Each structure stands twice: as C-alpha cells, then as structure tokens.
Amino acid sequence: MKSDITYPLNIGPVHPAFKEPIKFTFRIEGEKVVGADIDFGYTHRAIERIAQERNFIQIIYLLERVCGICSFSHPMAYCLAIEDVAGIDVPPRARYIRTIVGELERLHSHLLWTGVAAHEIGFDTLFMYTWNIREKVLDCLEELTGNRINYAMLTIGGVRRDITAENAQTIHKMLEYYEELYSRTSEILLDDLTLRARTEGVGILTAEQAERLCAVGPTARGSGLMKDVRVDYPVNAYYEMPWLKPISPRDIGKEPIGDVYDRMAVRVLEIQQAIKIIQFCMENLPEGDINSGSGSVKMINTLKKLEGEGIGRYEAPRGEVCHYVILDNQEHPVQIKVKAPTYSNGFAWAPMLTNIEIADIPIVIASIDPCVACADRMTYVQTDGSSTTISWEELHAKSIQKYKGARKRCMK
Amino acid sequence: MYEVIGVAIAIVIAGVIAGLFLKGIDRKLAAFMQSRIGPPIAQPLYDILKLMQKQTIIPATSVRWLFTGAPLIALTSSILLLLYISLSYVCYIIGLQSPVQGDLIVILYLILLQSIAIISGAFASGSPYASIGAQREMVILMSTELPIAVVVVSIAWHVADSMYNPFALQSLFEYTLWHHAGAFGVLGGILLFLTMILVLPAEMSKVPFDQAEAETEIAEGMMVEYSGKLLAFLLLSDAFKALSFSALIVILFFPYTFTSLFGLSFSIGGYSIIPLVEIIFFLGKVIFIYSIGVTVIRVIMARLKISQVAKVFLFAVSAISIIGMVLIMLDPKMKMI
Numbered sequence: 001m002k003s004d005i006t007y008p009l010n011i012g013p014v015h016p017a018f019k020e021p022i023k024f025t026f027r028i029e030g031e032k033v034v035g036a037d038i039d040f041g042y043t044h045r046a047i048e049r050i051a052q053e054r055n056f057i058q059i060i061y062l063l064e065r066v067c068g069i070c071s072f073s074h075p076m077a078y079c080l081a082i083e084d085v086a087g088i089d090v091p092p093r094a095r096y097i098r099t100i101v102g103e104l105e106r107l108h109s110h111l112l113w114t115g116v117a118a119h120e121i122g123f124d125t126l127f128m129y130t131w132n133i134r135e136k137v138l139d140c141l142e143e144l145t146g147n148r149i150n151y152a153m154l155t156i157g158g159v160r161r162d163i164t165a166e167n168a169q170t171i172h173k174m175l176e177y178y179e180e181l182y183s184r185t186s187e188i189l190l191d192d193l194t195l196r197a198r199t200e201g202v203g204i205l206t207a208e209q210a211e212r213l214c215a216v217g218p219t220a221r222g223s224g225l226m227k228d229v230r231v232d233y234p235v236n237a238y239y240e241m242p243w244l245k246p247i248s249p250r251d252i253g254k255e256p257i258g259d260v261y262d263r264m265a266v267r268v269l270e271i272q273q274a275i276k277i278i279q280f281c282m283e284n285l286p287e288g289d290i291n292s293g294s295g296s297v298k299m300i301n302t303l304k305k306l307e308g309e310g311i312g313r314y315e316a317p318r319g320e321v322c323h324y325v326i327l328d329n330q331e332h333p334v335q336i337k338v339k340a341p342t343y344s345n346g347f348a349w350a351p352m353l354t355n356i357e358i359a360d361i362p363i364v365i366a367s368i369d370p371c372v373a374c375a376d377r378m379t380y381v382q383t384d385g386s387s388t389t390i391s392w393e394e395l396h397a398k399s400i401q402k403y404k405g406a407r408k409r410c411m412k
Numbered sequence: 413m414y415e416v417i418g419v420a421i422a423i424v425i426a427g428v429i430a431g432l433f434l435k436g437i438d439r440k441l442a443a444f445m446q447s448r449i450g451p452p453i454a455q456p457l458y459d460i461l462k463l464m465q466k467q468t469i470i471p472a473t474s475v476r477w478l479f480t481g482a483p484l485i486a487l488t489s490s491i492l493l494l495l496y497i498s499l500s501y502v503c504y505i506i507g508l509q510s511p512v513q514g515d516l517i518v519i520l521y522l523i524l525l526q527s528i529a530i531i532s533g534a535f536a537s538g539s540p541y542a543s544i545g546a547q548r549e550m551v552i553l554m555s556t557e558l559p560i561a562v563v564v565v566s567i568a569w570h571v572a573d574s575m576y577n578p579f580a581l582q583s584l585f586e587y588t589l590w591h592h593a594g595a596f597g598v599l600g601g602i603l604l605f606l607t608m609i610l611v612l613p614a615e616m617s618k619v620p621f622d623q624a625e626a627e628t629e630i631a632e633g634m635m636v637e638y639s640g641k642l643l644a645f646l647l648l649s650d651a652f653k654a655l656s657f658s659a660l661i662v663i664l665f666f667p668y669t670f671t672s673l674f675g676l677s678f679s680i681g682g683y684s685i686i687p688l689v690e691i692i693f694f695l696g697k698v699i700f701i702y703s704i705g706v707t708v709i710r711v712i713m714a715r716l717k718i719s720q721v722a723k724v725f726l727f728a729v730s731a732i733s734i735i736g737m738v739l740i741m742l743d744p745k746m747k748m749i
Contacts, residue, residue, distance in 0.1 A: 007540065009540055010540075010542075015631060016627050016628050017628040017629065017630050028544075028658045029545075029550075031719070047438070118714070119628060120623065120628045120717055121714045122619045122620070122626065122627075122628065122715025123619075123626075123713070123714035123715070124446065124619070124711070125445065125446050125711045125712065126714075128446040128447060129446070129447075130446060132447055149735045161660075192714070194620060194714040194715075194716065196716075197714075197715065197720060198714050198716070199717070270618050271696055330728050357717055357718070357719065358544060358629060358630070358719060359623065359626070359629055359715075359717040360717070361629065362629055399509065
C-alpha cells in the first residue's frame, strides 16, 4: 500500500548519531527517505582567519586543531604548501618519518571509523573491540611524538623528533600485534552476517557520480575510482614505493558498486596497506638530518622575505586534504585556504541519501567518515537577525573577489 | 487467603529487586564480553532511585492524560503479568493452594497490554522520533505474535492429552514437555524453545531487535520524551517484563524444581528452607535464560532494519515454531497416552 503522506524528520544539529553538530532534514514516507536537505555551519571556528594573525610556525600547531583525527594531515599539507613556495628541500630521513607518522595516523583513524560505523548500526561489541585494539597505535604514537593526537611532530622543512632505536622496537612490536590481529579483524568486518545485511546495497554512489561530485579518498575508491594522492602526486617517501596502488574492493575480488560495504572494505584493506608502508619505511629508514637545521626564528625570517603562492596536497585518512597559501613579505601568510576531505565528500551524500530507510541514515552519513568541523568554512551573519539564502553565483563571485584582493597584493 | 495476599506482596517487592538486578547482571555480563568493566550490578536500582527524585517534564505538544497514564498502565500490567506467572509457581513450591492457575492466554494478553501502553504513550508524546519508534514497535509486536501463539498452543496441545488443564501454568509443573514426549516431541520442543529465545530480545527491545529504541537512529525512540518518575515507571515496567518473560520461558520449558532434580532436602534448625532454595534455583534459571537470550545475542549482532525484522519473524521464526508444532503433533508416544 502506498501512502502520499510524507512528514519531516530533523536529524541534528545535535543527535546521538553524530559526533559533531550538523543538521539533516529528511522527508519521510513510512520508513523510506524521499528527500534530504543538509545544513552546515554550526561549528565554524574561523581557523583561516586566526591563521592570518599567527606566524608561520605557530600556524602548524593551530592547523593540528582543525581536526582531532587528521591532526597530522592538515599541518602536513600546510608544510608542503610552504615548502612549495620557499623551495625547501626536506632531508630523506624526515620524509620517511613523516610517512611513518602519517600512516600511523591512517591506521588509528580507520580503526576509529570502524568503531563509529559499528556503533551506528548498533554493533557495540565491535565498537569496543576496534577502539580497544586502537589503543596500541595511540600508545605507539604517544611514545614516538609525546601525544596521542595533536602530535606536534611537524615543522617546516622536516620533523621535530627523531625515531630512536627504542622507538623502532615499539613500532615493530605494534606492527606484529596488528599483523596477528588483522586476519581476525578483517574477518569480522567483512564477513559478519548482520554487518553485511546492514551495509550491502545501502547508500550507493556509482563511479560516475563519484567522479562528477569530486569524491575523494576511501569514498571515491569504494566506488571504484583509482584515485589516491599518495600514488598520483607522491610526496614524502611515497616516491620510493612504486608498488603502492590505490586500494579498491577489487582487491578482495569484488566488483565495486559504491555501497557502504565497499567503503568499509577499502578502509579495512587500507589498514593492511598502512602496516605494509610502515614496515617498508622502517626497513629503509635512511640516516641523516631530520630537518633543515635552521631554527624557527631563522625559518620565519626566511619566509617573511618571500612572496608567492603555494599548494600542498596530502592523502589524509578521509581523502585528499589540500592547503593553499599566499605569502607577501609578512610574518604570516596573507591568505590560507583549507580544503578538507569532507568538503569534497559532502556532496556525495546527495545520491547516497536517496532510496534508503530511516535505519540507514546514520551509517550512510558516517560512511564518508565526515569531519564536520573541518568542512565548516564560512559563516554569513545578517545584523538584523533575518535569514537569507545566498545563491551559488553570488557565493562564487564573493570568493573570487576575496582571493583576487589577496593575490593582487602579492602578485603586483 | 491472607497468606496468598502476603505471598503476592512479597512477590512484587522481590520482583522489583530481582528484575532490576537481572538488568544489572545483563549489563555486567555484556561489559565482560566486550572487555569493559561495566556498571555495578545495582546500577539499574540506582537509576530508578535517582529518577524518582528528578523533575518530570511533560512536553507541551503531548496528549497529557495519555502521556502520563501510559507508564502507569504499563507498570500495572507488567506487575500483573509477574503475579500471574509466578504466584501459582510460588504457591506450588511452598505448598499453598493457589487461587489462580496461571492462564497462558491471559499471560499473552498481559504481555501485549504492556507494549500497547508504551506505544500509546509514545504516540501521545508528540515527538516524531517517538512516533517512528512506536510504529516500529507495532511492527515487531505484530510479527512476534504468531510465533508466541504457536509456542503456547503447541505446549497446550501437548498437555491436552493428559488429565490436566491445558492452558494452566500449574499443569506444566506436573506434566513437563520433555518427560512425556518421544523423539519427535523432544525435537519439536527444542524448536519451540529456540523460537522463544529468538522472541525474547524482540520483546525486551534489545539488539538486534531494538529498532523501537535505536539510539543512533531515533535517539531512544519511544522513551525519548519521558523523564523523571514517568521514565522510572517505564524502566521498572521493563524490568518486570524482563523477569516475567524469562520466567515464562523457564516455566514452559524447564519447570523442574531443585528437589525433584537432585532429591535433596535442606533445613536449618528444624525448619525446612526448601522454598528458599527453590526460589533461588528458579531465579538462577531465569538469569541463565535472560543471559543467553538477551545478553549473548545482543553482543554478537548488529541492529537489523525494521523490514529485515519483519522478514525474520514472519518467515524464519514462524516457520521454526510451526515445524515445532507439527513435530509435537506427530509425536507417537504422546498419542498412546
């Protein structure tokens, strides 16, 4: 029996399914979702603006706070952007250490996502299990960098801490631990009956849609796009890994259709890939300096004599993160632009959220591993308190105007 | 008669404690399986005591009389359910003549009444989350009704060939399923037991059948607008129902008393403490049933979708129960009696 009656269902801004404030308004018919509207903007923190008040070194630690989980990827992209402008060469050992910390972050981010996804579909045991085994990599990161998250490991032109022989032993022990657990964990995640019942054929994003909507990271790879910044535009030690290939569900012998299961499979396989990359880096870790040798003050003095623009791209666990900076003879960049993975993947929600049931909403939303705080990039306030809608053209014109101003000043 | 009223009051008071501790044991056991520490076993009791002191908020959009009345009806019906199930049993083991025999059909209706009270309270709360939860609960209720009815009818069928009253709980103590059944009957009994174990988490709104409360989807669903005393009543009613439904399964399938199994007798200072031993043994069985039916299942599974739940119960579980019924009907040994 088909009814014509639909009713609205608000999920958010604060809801147990989300870890951050974001609002979805659905039109529901019985248990089926017939329409969805997304409302961002509840957690804008003006990080790009704050960055214009800090010097080049302080910004690194500010950008670690863009996202609690990608706290290596954001400053990494920023450092790559600054090194791009200044033409700084990073010593080989530093490049390897950067790769190791980056992959450790990917390992813990994917384990975290798995737990969150399990919780969204009510599988709390798996949630407890993955978060329990995630402690090992966090302990390792703490020993390596001093912090579980917000590592403060990076600096422009290198890293701040070396990997000692003692650290290396911890990393080896950790890798052994995960290698032992991997087969069991992947079996639970990829073969469990109820998990499959909840994820297969749900939230489909076809390869064409993924390409058209510029999906990045595991979201794009789950749809079968062979897209990975580590392979396409290698930085750090990824140059030296010709065997590195973008993961896709084809690696477990399944033709990708772009459902939640495929995105999960990609993340599970990337856990294994991360272990492999860390192993490679530990085996081939070159000797030498870990940074360019010039202290923070000297670095700032060098950078404040520069002008130009630079771009840094890095594959965060959630997809491509991209930072753009404009330098203009000042102690800080005159403009910095952060493009977080969710910024790209958010649009992929639209096709995913059609033709699903209410029960699928949390897992489909979680399946792109959203980081709402990363993606909140603007806020528009009207002083008289009324509400307004800005059209795409208007917004586009405003953005061009803003960046033209900053670029004109430095490109004169 | 006065003794029976005394027993009834004692059962209700003991039922509150036992029901809440049953919930506590469930949480502790689940925590153990998930390698957590978990809350103290008395945590559900602390929750109730705290909720009793908290402010009760009634939403402006709610239908006030129904919203406040529903938890009371739910609590009353679940207390009645417990009395109906356990009064005849307790009287049986302490050797009193019970005024009620424990009618299985009435028990089915009381189980339904508690759920319907909660559903109407949820619809009356005016929250869309609660409405979705209530709709889902109705679907679950309707799809589990057939398996439960089949189980009860099959067991009554089995008893009907004896000289006992087929729908009375008391006959089940005298005429147990396993003792008087042949190979077919035992196999059928196992299938019926499996059916009840699968229905138990659905009745208790636990994973994988907790769609009506589904925290991450609809934020506790039916309970979302309840607070303070009303929420305490709902939680109490839930605890009573957990105790009663597990007790029902115990009585249907494992009504054996400790003394009949082991033939031991206990006494302290000349007084026989057998009734006490029996009650502890009975509670032990209840905890065991609840642990395998709710705790173990909820830690090893993810929450299903409501469409999948309907399929599971209407096809798979109903089929299991009907096969069980047919096997019991075919049981040759039973026919001879």
